[in-house]
Amino acid sequence: MKKALIITYYWPPAGGSGVQRWLKFVKYFREFGVEPVIYTVKDPNYPIEDESLLKEIPEDLEILKQSIWEPNRIFNLFKKKKTESAGFLNPTPSISGKILRYIRANYFIPDARKFWVQPSVKYLKKYLKKNKIDVVITTGPPHSMHLIGLNLKNQFGVNWIADFRDPWTEIDYFHQLPLTKRASEKHHLLEKEVLNNANAVIVVGNTMKEKYYKFNKNTYVITNGFDGEVTNFNIDLDSKxxxxxxxxxxxxxxxxxxxxxxxxxxxxxxxxxxxxxxxxxxxxxxxxxxxxxxxxxxxxxxxxxxxxxxxxxxxxxxxxxxxxxxxxxxxxxxxxxxxxxxxxxxxxxxxxxxxxxxxxxxxxxxxxxxxxxxxxxxxxxxxxxxxxxxxxxDDKLIVNSKNIEQYHRKELTKKVSEIINSITE
Structure with a gap:
């Protein structure tokens, strides 16, 4: 059985969409000959939590955790709202808000989790010396996770897969960031370095694949998916x-x-x-x-x-x-x-x-x-x-969808395991 070290910031009790992808892959990995090990943050600053997701973590899963220092905790002291996720950049920030955003955009590259990179590399170097790992997988955003993988690749020559749930420099809010030319160039440089050095790159769509393929020929599309039974029987629809x-x-x-x-x-x-x-x-x-x-x-x-x-x-x-x-x-x-x-x-x-x-x-x-x-x-x-x-x-509002099972999380996990096998044989 292949052993995969998965480096992810989002892990239960984190809620929202960012946690679902690798939680579900981990759920099915063992069926396809992959034993997962999770490396994630201790006491994170998640904007959304969903305790129910803790029940979906497989039994006897090895989970490694390290504390993280997040500057967002300091930034939040200056804001009325507790958190401001990247997807919720205030379109009309105050003067102090503009200053904080400028600092975040230009001094925390690629993101505010950058301070977790070196402590994680130091911790995982010790772990890798004592434990056999066949492949390291990093998933972003936050794209700082990929820098951990890049360091481990450079220092240990590990097999490494970089998974992009969202693009880096073309993520939907990137154009909103008040980046200096130097900061923008650094983002692009780091992105290319990750793409060029990973043994394989996984993306969620064909357009991303077309853009990343020129940097890494081992770029694969593994979409997100659903986990559950596809059925619309015995469901009481809304009356309105x-x-x-x-x-x-x-x-x-x-x-x-x-x-x-x-x-x-x-x-x-x-x-x-x-x-x-x-x-x-x-x-x-x-x-x-x-x-x-x-x-x-x-x-x-x-x-x-x-x-x-x-x-x-x-x-x-x-x-x-x-x-x-x-x-x-x-x-x-x-x-x-x-x-x-x-x-x-x-x-x-x-x-x-x-x-x-x-x-x-x-x-x-x-x-x-x-x-x-x-x-x-x-x-x-x-x-x-x-x-x-x-x-x-007219009571005729139905949908006759087709070819849906290809997006079941189990089918997608099978494809990920095939990529793992292809770079570890």
Whole structure:
């Protein structure tokens, strides 16, 4: 059995999407001849926690932990909000907020977890001398994790896989950072160094693969996925025409066109206004809440800040339509939000506002699981919602999706194990 040391910042009780990918791989690794060992942080500063995920950790799993010093703890003393995740950069920061963001962007490269790199390398050097490890796997963001792998590769010549859940210099908020030219160049340099030195690189979509392939020919696509039974039998759907969005909705993900279209439909069709409910489950930026209020949609909106992952699945299966919003940013065509795969498991129609020529649209098209409307296709968005509502009224709102099982976490883990075998033989 191959032994894999997985270096990850996010691990239960961390909540949110970042923890799911490797928690699920670890769950199935042993079935494919891989024994995982986890190296993660002790007493981390997670913005979201989900204690229920602790139950999914396999028995007898070896977990190594080291303390981390996080400057975010100091930054938070100067802010009214406890935490500000990267996906929730304040679009109108105060003067002190701008200063703190400038410091974070230019002095903590690649991110605020950089101070964990050298202590981790020192700790893991001792571990590797005493324990046989076939492959080291780092997963980011935070991309500081890859620098740990890079150091271990350079010092020990270990087999190393760098897993990118999101791109580095093309992540959706990178363009918002107040980077100096020197800082930007350092980001790109470190990114290339990681790509050039890893034995293999794993990414979540085809567009990322095309960009990274020129640096590393051993670049593979392993998407995110779902873990559970694909069924829509014996599910009591919402009695209202619900449009449900799961996950973060930040300023970049604020679909102003959608709010405008919904308000227009409600004004034109009072029956729709009585039947319609928008459910936003997850953290919602104040700019989104304000925009919803401006279009007089508040009475039709339910906002649930955070619930456990198990509860999320129940909401997805009950919803009439599942809403998926891609950030309207330069890298939008390569964004594949992790929730798309659990939406597929729910077997409910998906309405995505995203580039129609992007990786996400391709998945929706190939699985016949819903509809993709581009950022500026206002008339098409209105027509799609009206058509979905008409099917709802006729009790014909169903989806005949296909080729979904390829995204089950077990199938994806099998592919990861094949990559491990290919570089350790």
């Amino acid at each position: 025409f619900t449009l449900t969005h799961i996950g973060l909705m930040n300023a970049d993900r604020n679909p102003k066109m959608l709010w405008e279209v919904l308000a227009e439909i409600m004004n034109e069709n009072h029956t729709f206004a009585n039947d319609f409910e928008l459910k936003l489950i997850g953290k919602v930026d104040n700019s989104v809440i304000k925009e919803i209020s401006n279009f007089n949609l508040t009475k039709n909106v339910s906002i649930i800040n955070y619930i456990s992952h198990n509860e999320v699945i129940k909401f997805q299966k009950k919803s009439q339509v599942l809403l998926l919003i891609v950030n309207n940013v330069p890298s939008a065509n390569q964004i594949i939000t992790g929730k798309i795969f659990e939406y597929l498991m729910a077997k409910r129609p998906i309405l995505a506002i995203a580039p129609t020529n992007g990786d996400l649209a391709e998945i929706i098209h190939k699985t016949n699981s819903g509809y993709t409307v581009d950022f500026n296709e206002r008339d098409q968005l209105k027509k799609t919602i009206v058509d979905l509502y008409s099917k709802f009224k």
